Amino acid sequence: MNPLKYLAGYPPQLQARVSELIAQGRLGAMLAEKYGQSHAVRSDSQLYDYVQALKDQYLRKSVPLGKVLYDARLQVLKHALGTHTSISRVQGNRLKASREIRIATVFRDAPADFLRMIVVHELAHLKEVEHNKAFYQLCTHIEPDYHQLEFDARLYLTHCEMVRR
Numbered sequence: 001m002n003p004l005k006y007l008a009g010y011p012p013q014l015q016a017r018v019s020e021l022i023a024q025g026r027l028g029a030m031l032a033e034k035y036g037q038s039h040a041v042r043s044d045s046q047l048y049d050y051v052q053a054l055k056d057q058y059l060r061k062s063v064p065l066g067k068v069l070y071d072a073r074l075q076v077l078k079h080a081l082g083t084h085t086s087i088s089r090v091q092g093n094r095l096k097a098s099r100e101i102r103i104a105t106v107f108r109d110a111p112a113d114f115l116r117m118i119v120v121h122e123l124a125h126l127k128e129v130e131h132n133k134a135f136y137q138l139c140t141h142i143e144p145d146y147h148q149l150e151f152d153a154r155l156y157l158t159h160c161e162m163v164r165r
């Protein structure tokens with residue numbers, strides 16, 4: 001398995017820098033230093049409240065939320081973030097946006113900023129099905145640092161898989 005599968009689609013120089021960090025064993029420490037804050041959103045009902053609060057703030061007029069839950073079987077690349085290059089192809093056959101929000105369980109133990117990033121991502125899908133320009137505009141409207149957070153969350157997922165192996 002490609003250890004940098006979460007970063008496919010990012011520039012090769014960037015991937016090379018990440019490989020270097022990994023080889024030096026510094027990726028985990030770098031992430032821990034930058035993203036030291038954890039969160040207390042443990043249960044599905046806490047997750048629901050968390051998502052609802054963000055939605056109230058930024059997407060009040062959008063469709064009401066359906067179910068909100070942590071899903072241990074959800075694969076982040078396949079179902080959530082996409083691979084960054086083939087995103088619209090992968091997501092294109094989704095017929096309509098779902099009101100149900102599933103968050104991969106890996107985010108339950110992730111730093112607070114990454115939970116926020118993935119929730120922003122899924123909330124944006126309430127309005128935009130595909131990962132198109134309007135979708136990312138909505139993400140950055142809710143969270144101005146969205147792109148950096150998505151990239152760093154991909155680094156975090158890369159790190160998690162390496163330490164689990």
Ligand SMILES: [Zn+2]
Pocket residue numbers: 079080081082121125131
């Ligand atoms: Zn998506």
